[in-house]
Amino acid sequence: MAILKVSSKSSPNAVAGALAGVLREKGVAEMQVIGAGALNQAIKAIAIARGFVAPSGLDLICVPAFTDIQVNGEERTAIKLLVEPR
Amino acid sequence: MAILKVSSKSSPNAVAGALAGVLREKGVAEMQVIGAGALNQAIKAIAIARGFVAPSGLDLICVPAFTDIQVNGEERTAIKLLVEPR
Numbered sequence: 001m002a003i004l005k006v007s008s009k010s011s012p013n014a015v016a017g018a019l020a021g022v023l024r025e026k027g028v029a030e031m032q033v034i035g036a037g038a039l040n041q042a043i044k045a046i047a048i049a050r051g052f053v054a055p056s057g058l059d060l061i062c063v064p065a066f067t068d069i070q071v072n073g074e075e076r077t078a079i080k081l082l083v084e085p086r
Numbered sequence: 087m088a089i090l091k092v093s094s095k096s097s098p099n100a101v102a103g104a105l106a107g108v109l110r111e112k113g114v115a116e117m118q119v120i121g122a123g124a125l126n127q128a129i130k131a132i133a134i135a136r137g138f139v140a141p142s143g144l145d146l147i148c149v150p151a152f153t154d155i156q157v158n159g160e161e162r163t164a165i166k167l168l169v170e171p172r
Contacts (some may be wrong), residue, residue: 008122036094036126043125043165047150061147063170064133079129086147086172 003030003080010039015045017082020052023060029082032067034076042081049083059086067082089116089166094123101131105169107137108169109146114170118153120162128167135169145172 002022006015015031022029031046035038043062050060063082068075088108092101101117108115117132119125129148136146149168154161 032154036122039126039129040122043129043150044152047152047165050149050151061149063136063147064129065136066130066133079133081129 001031002026003032006031006033006038006042008035008041010041010045012044012048015041015050016052017046019049021083023049023053023058023083025045030083031082032069032078032082034069034071034078039079045083046083050080053085060084061086088112089118092117092119092124092128094121094127096124096127096131098127098130098134101127102138105131105135109135109139109144109169109171110137114168116168117169118155118164119167120155120157125165126150132167132169139171146170147172 031042033042046062067078067080069078117118117128119128132148151166153164155164
């Protein structure tokens with residue numbers, strides 16, 4: 001599955017567009033964030049994307065989970081957000 | 087519906103416990119946050135609460151949305167998170 005990596009500098013609108021594209025193509029999307037600022041942009045993007053896909057009858061939900069990833073050789077705890085139609 | 091207001095100083099574990107309690111009692115819960123720090127604690131709480139309720143066969147999902155609220159007479163945009171079993 002393609003993983004959308006979102007940072008605190010990502011535009012929620014742009015991420016929402018990418019999210020809607022992945023959902024149309026794959027049916028489900030995974031986002032990955034590290035830190036409160038990045039999570040904020042990701043959640044805003046999901047709220048916006050709900051509006052993008054609602055006209056096609058999709059009701060997006062998200063499932064948050066912790067995940068450990070390697071960043072520059074260091075172990076960091078990231079949050080992954082699985083986004084899919086209900 | 088009872089609204090759980092989460093701040094950046096809330097403990098994700100404590101919020102997760104409250105969330106699980108509300109879900110058991112009402113079947114659905116609503117969280118409200120203002121700011122990236124508060125949202126971070128709320129999403130962590132949902133990830134933790136998923137583990138609390140999973141043994142009872144519940145698979146928690148969340149639906150993020152924007153909401154306008156009044157804080158000290160000023161209009162602020164908050165994020166609300168609807169949490170419910172899939």
